């Protein structure tokens with residue numbers, strides 16, 4: 001669920017505050033978002049809620065709906081560029097984290113970090129999610145994006161997804177086909193539904209063998225990506241038959257800088273920020289990289305990172 005530049009009236013926010021107080025839900029006013037993201041840029045949210053379980057998440061979503069306040073659900077914010085002006089309305093930082101394993105399946109809340117799921121799977125001798133060690137997001141964010149790495153992706157494992165539909169205020173269950181997964185694509189990118197939980201089917205293997213693959217995947221990443229720097233993963237999707245990083249590198253753009261943001265010298269498809277960075281610099285640099293690749297190769301790169309919040313009109317989120 002995302003929002004771009006809606007206006008929120010103070011009456012709606014007051015309604016939300018009152019409903020939250022009635023339900024015993026803590027809201028932070030003008031909550032800084034940059035420290036909650038991996039890129040560490042962006043301004044505050046009008047209100048921030050951090051539900052710790054699925055019931056609380058659902059209640060928060062329902063009171064926002066009732067109050068008429070727009071709502072942005074985030075997981076680990078590892079795919080996000082939050083605007084410098086911040087996000088109007090409510091940001092919900094999803095921390096619902098229940099995990100149930102039974103035979104070769106697991107059912108987990110959408111706020112569970114993938115790395116934690118990988119750990120649980122390894123201990124239980126369940127294979128298939130090893131690739132998730134390289135993706136610093138939550139299960140909800142990973143299903144939303146059909147995240148993938150090392151040749152695996154979420155659609156290989158997802159059997160069913162529970163999602164809350166704000167239009168009907170109902171919880172729907174979608175099977176794999178209904179999720180409409182594609183390359184970094186799912187139905188959830190094209191609507192307002194909030195993923196509550198997912199059921200994954202895994203294979204069986206020796207925990208030591210699974211652990212060895214997890215370690216190898218992690219080592220491969222550490223050697224090729226700027227993991228010590230602030231970043232939000234791959235900036236652009238790979239165009240068909242090529243790699244965005246190869247094109248950016250071949251255009252000579254590694255190290256290119258706009259203000260506090262620069263193209264990583266370790267991996268060209270990463271933008272890294274200084275300790276105190278600006279979202280506008282990230283956006284301007286991304287647009288310059290896109291223009292340079294277009295000019296040089298005639299290829300229009302598409303953003304994979306997600307721009308959220310209140311962007312100036314000239315910089316509206318793509």
Ligand SMILES: Cc1cc2nc3c(=O)[nH]c(=O)nc-3n(C[C@H](O)[C@H](O)[C@H](O)COP(=O)(O)OP(=O)(O)OC[C@H]3O[C@@H](n4cnc5c(N)ncnc54)[C@H](O)[C@@H]3O)c2cc1C
Pocket residue numbers: 001002038072073074075076077078079080094110111134135136137138139140141142143144145146147148149188193194195196225227231232233234306
């Ligand atoms: C170092 C690094 C490496 C990365 N490597 C990879 C990689 O190999 N492969 C890959 O695919 N990605 C990669 N990423 C990107 C990112 O980690 C993934 O896209 C991840 O799935 C995002 O999950 P998140 O919880 O952080 O989502 P967020 O960034 O918090 O949110 C991303 C989007 O998902 C939506 N969303 C989040 N939770 C829900 C929910 N419960 N219901 C509905 N919508 C929701 C948000 O509204 C937002 O629009 C990398 C990022 C970093 C920083």
